[in-house]
Amino acid sequence: MAESKFKVLTNGIFKQNPIFIQVLGMCPTLATTTSAENGLGMGLATTAVLAMSNITISLVRKFIPDKIRIPSYIVIIASFVTMIDMLMHGFIYDLWKTLGLFIPLIVVNCIILGRAEAFASKNSVFRSFLDGLGMGLGFTASLVLLGSVREFLGNGSIFNYHLSDVKMFAMILPPGAFIALGMLAAFFNYLGIRRSKPKKAAK
Amino acid sequence: MREYLKTGITLMVITIIAALVLSVVYTVVKEPIANAELGAKLKAIREVLTDAETGELLIAAENIPETASELAEFEWFPAGFDSSEGIIYTATSSQGKVESPAYKFVKEDGSEIYVAIGIAVGYGGDVKTMAAFVSGPNGVSLNAIKVLEYSQETPGLGANIANDVVQQRFFPIATKGLDKGVRVDKDAGVTPSGDQIEIRKQEDGIVTVSDVMTGATITPRAVAFSLNAISEFLEKAGVR
Amino acid sequence: MATRLVFIFLSAILINNFVLSRFLGICPFLGVSKKTDTAVGMSIAVTFVMIMASIITWLLNIALDALGIPFLRTIVFILIIATLVQFVEIFLKKASPSLYDALGIFLPLITTNCAILGLALLNVQQNYTLLETIVNAAGAGLGFALALILFSTIRERMELSEVPEPFKGTAIALITAGLLSMAFMGFQGLVKL
Numbered sequence: 318m319a320e321s322k323f324k325v326l327t328n329g330i331f332k333q334n335p336i337f338i339q340v341l342g343m344c345p346t347l348a349t350t351t352s353a354e355n356g357l358g359m360g361l362a363t364t365a366v367l368a369m370s371n372i373t374i375s376l377v378r379k380f381i382p383d384k385i386r387i388p389s390y391i392v393i394i395a396s397f398v399t400m401i402d403m404l405m406h407g408f409i410y411d412l413w414k415t416l417g418l419f420i421p422l423i424v425v426n427c428i429i430l431g432r433a434e435a436f437a438s439k440n441s442v443f444r445s446f447l448d449g450l451g452m453g454l455g456f457t458a459s460l461v462l463l464g465s466v467r468e469f470l471g472n473g474s475i476f477n478y479h480l481s482d483v484k485m486f487a488m489i490l491p492p493g494a495f496i497a498l499g500m501l502a503a504f505f506n507y508l509g510i511r512r513s514k515p516k517k518a519a520k
Numbered sequence: 521m522r523e524y525l526k527t528g529i530t531l532m533v534i535t536i537i538a539a540l541v542l543s544v545v546y547t548v549v550k551e552p553i554a555n556a557e558l559g560a561k562l563k564a565i566r567e568v569l570t571d572a573e574t575g576e577l578l579i580a581a582e583n584i585p586e587t588a589s590e591l592a593e594f595e596w597f598p599a600g601f602d603s604s605e606g607i608i609y610t611a612t613s614s615q616g617k618v619e620s621p622a623y624k625f626v627k628e629d630g631s632e633i634y635v636a637i638g639i640a641v642g643y644g645g646d647v648k649t650m651a652a653f654v655s656g657p658n659g660v661s662l663n664a665i666k667v668l669e670y671s672q673e674t675p676g677l678g679a680n681i682a683n684d685v686v687q688q689r690f691f692p693i694a695t696k697g698l699d700k701g702v703r704v705d706k707d708a709g710v711t712p713s714g715d716q717i718e719i720r721k722q723e724d725g726i727v728t729v730s731d732v733m734t735g736a737t738i739t740p741r742a743v744a745f746s747l748n749a750i751s752e753f754l755e756k757a758g759v760r
Numbered sequence: 761m762a763t764r765l766v767f768i769f770l771s772a773i774l775i776n777n778f779v780l781s782r783f784l785g786i787c788p789f790l791g792v793s794k795k796t797d798t799a800v801g802m803s804i805a806v807t808f809v810m811i812m813a814s815i816i817t818w819l820l821n822i823a824l825d826a827l828g829i830p831f832l833r834t835i836v837f838i839l840i841i842a843t844l845v846q847f848v849e850i851f852l853k854k855a856s857p858s859l860y861d862a863l864g865i866f867l868p869l870i871t872t873n874c875a876i877l878g879l880a881l882l883n884v885q886q887n888y889t890l891l892e893t894i895v896n897a898a899g900a901g902l903g904f905a906l907a908l909i910l911f912s913t914i915r916e917r918m919e920l921s922e923v924p925e926p927f928k929g930t931a932i933a934l935i936t937a938g939l940l941s942m943a944f945m946g947f948q949g950l951v952k953l
Contacts, residue, residue, distance in 0.1 A: 340930050343786035344874040381534075385527045387868070388842050389534050395835040396538040400545050403831060407552030410560055421834045421881055425872040427787055491781050492942035499927075499934030507926035535839075539832055546831045643776065645886045736948075 325444050329451030335428045336459040336498075337505045342428040345419050346460060347494040353476045356464025357457065358412045362401050363423050364453025370394045370429055371449030374437040390433040391424070398424045428452060466497050558588055561650075564666040565591070568635060568652035569625065572664045572692040578633055578654065579625050596624035596634070598757040607639075609753040614701070616640040616742075616749025619648070631655050634754055637668065638746025643678045647742035651691075651750055653760075659695035660751075660760045662702075667743060678739030686732050689717075690743060697725035698751050702744040705730050706737045765895045768888075772899025775948060778875050779907040780941040785875030789908055790933055792866050794919075799912035800905075801859045802866065805848055807901025810876055813841050814897035817880040818890055837880050838871075845871045875904055911940060 335341045342363075349359040373393050381389045402420045405413040413420065423429070432452055437445040465475045471488030473481040487493045562585060569578045577584065585591040601608050603620035610617045622636040634653045639646050648669035653660045667687055673679045680686055693702065705711055705720075705728045712720045712728050720726040729740045754760040778784045785806075792802045817837045824830055849867050852860045860867065870876065879900050883893040914936055923932050 340790065341787065343790060344783050347786060348783035380530070382527050382530055384523075385531045387871075388531055388839065391838055391842055391871070392531070392535050392538050392835055395838050396542055399542055399831055399834050402834070403545055403549045403553065407549045407556055410556035413556075414560075418878060418881060418885070422784075422874050422878055424834055424838055425874045425877050427869070427872050430872055487942075490945070491783065492938040492945065494783070495934050495938030495941055499931045499936075499938060502934060503926040503931035506928070506931060510925055535835070538835060539829075542831055542835075543829075643771075 322444065322447055325447045326451040329448065329453070330455040330458060333452075334455045334459060335452055336456060337502055339428075339431070341431055342426045342456060345422065345426060346463065347491070347498060349416060349419050350460055350464035350467055350494065350497075351489050352468040352472070353461055353464040355412075355415055356460035356462075358409075359416055359419060360453070360457025360460040362405065362416070362420060363426060363428070364450065364457055365401055366394065366397045366423050367429050367432065367449040367453040367456075368446055369397045369449075371432060371437040371445040372442055373397075374433045375440060375442045375445035378438045386438065387430075387434075390430060390438075394429050394433065395424045428456060463494075463498055463501060466501065467493060470497070558591075560668070562586060562591065564650045564668055565623070565635060567666050568650055568664040569633065570664060578652075578663065579627055583625075591623070594623040594625055594635075595621040597621065598759075601757070608636075609749070609756065611745075611749035611752045613752055614745050614748045616745040616747075618749050618753045622753070627654075632759065633663070634660070634750075634759065636750045636753065638750045639669075640742040640745035640749065642670065642739045642742035643673050643736075645673075647673070647681070647739060647746065649743050649746040651747055653750065653754060655759060656695070660698065660754055661695045662691050662693040662698060662747065664691045665743070665747065670739065673736075673739045678733075678736045680733050680736065681739045681743065683732070686729060686740070689721075689729050689732065690727050690740075690747070693725060693727075693747075694722040697722050698747075700725040702727060702747045702751070704728075704737060704740045704744055707741060707744075765892065768892055769895050769899040772896050773903040773906060774944065777903045777907055777944050778879070778900045779904055780937070780944045782878070784878040785873050785904050788866060788869065788873055789904075789911065789937070790930065791869075792863070793908055793912040793915050793933075795862075796909060796912045796916060798859075798862050798866075799908045801856075801863060802870075803901070803905030803908050805852070805863070805867065806870060806873060806875070806904055807898070809841065809844050809848060809870055810879055810901045810904075811894060811897045813837075813844055813876055813880055814883055814893050815890070816840050816844075818883055818888075818893045821884050833881075833884070834877075838877060841876050841880070842871045875900065907940070907944075911937065914940070 329335065333339060336346055345359055345363070350356040370393055374390055398421060401423070405420065432448060436448045440448070467488045469475050469480065470483065470485045471493060473479060473484050488497060566584050569584065570576065571578055585594060597603060606620055607617045608620035608622060617639045619637040619639055622634060625633040625635065627633060632655045635650065637648055637650045639648050646669060647667065649665050649667050651665045652663045654663045665687060667681050670679060670681050673681065702725045705726055708724070708726045710720065710726060711730065712726065717728045720728070727740070727744060733740055751760065772778065776782055779786065779789050788802060792798050817840055820836055820840065821833065824833055824836065845868060852867065879897060883896055888896060915933065918932065918936070
């Protein structure tokens, strides 16, 4: 493989950030970022599933007939999600309760199926693990960012540290989620444009 | 045909392996899950048994149940009620049910505290509220509540019922207010502010939440229904 | 009884719109809403899968509970949905090849549409009867359709407006969705139980 292992890992954080670049996994992004803590919890749960499913799918990739690869991936992913759901229920009860319905919905997080299809089915186990980890971390970082923005503007706090008294209630509500994510997306686009402009000017 | 058979069997094998692995995890995790659920309930009981005004426990600290068996000692089954379905009482004057079992604690001075979980339908599902009613010279008053289940309410809206600030608006309520029936301010058609918030709550049972729960009435209303259901239950049980 | 059904129906379409309030089905919402025709086609496919999946998963859930294996729910549900989507794909390929081509990759992606799995799980979680489940599914599908079609008409017009560079594409779509969501919040107090 031409890509270094390190690059495989960081790919998911910046260059191919699942939320801002690939625009995948939107549902949990908008729903669970009412606070930085919730975003972090959701991100880590998803990362766990991503890493484990990538490893498993990479392990068995040679045994799965092409025709049923999607349903097979789905069963494997769903198993890990159920496992994480049960483990959280038993050991991190409060977070489990807060994330609620969105834990089983990790199954249909397009990121996981997407990486299974695009990477884990074609790469070695360790690289697949790195890819899953990287994408998961990128996802988590984006969730924490969005969660922090929404929590700060909507509640004046970040990770429950009270910081300001400004409380724009709308940020915690659904419209706020869309708009905050839109503004962040625009901001990252802007950064991307600025980075490519000097290159264009130099040409 | 062979193709289909091969793919079908492979998929079935994968599914069976997955099911087996999950069964193992399930048996391992079953107990921690039960413990977590119980822990949450015990924590809530401790909270509602804390005097709303003084912040002190209403019963001696060593008597607060910490295990399922300790909790079972406080179970209360008043005569004439059927608790087989998990519901001990269904309110008739409002929409709400009382979960079984209810609990009875006795203070040092002999007066009784009744703790029950009321269930009412909120926005997207059931809202469960645990409440502690203390019997006093004037009758039964509401000491404290803890909303246990609200997972189906809209995040940012109804789900704000989870905030302590909001829940604290519901208690304590004096007997007089309970007799009038607990209502949220929107339903009562008034908007108390300042001192009036406390007065209207104690006198008329009007709970002001519209300022801390903007745009969400159904969820706090469900809490009010739950409280009224427990109140009615206590009346039918002859302790109110 | 009837009022409860009406409430569930209206709630799924307007008050607790699956896309704009519950955040379910965002991926297709953002991905298929560039043209209104594909939006309509997608909506019909999704609504059909929603109703069928809700009925089948509801029935299967009874079996799962009876057998004492509730933890297999997620796997079973998603497999049912995946199978249903396969059938829809095969059917669509024969019945309307143009729509099949237009929907492209998004057709198999209906499987990963969180709205369908979310709906199935919600039906179970809220202990709906079979009739309530069907009504909820119909409402969810219509709500999804409403949001998707409305959004696509707005996006088609936006193609012709001058959007600042950084906002082009996903960013402006998200902000527009936010405004749409805000508008739908107006339905909050619509039905009083």
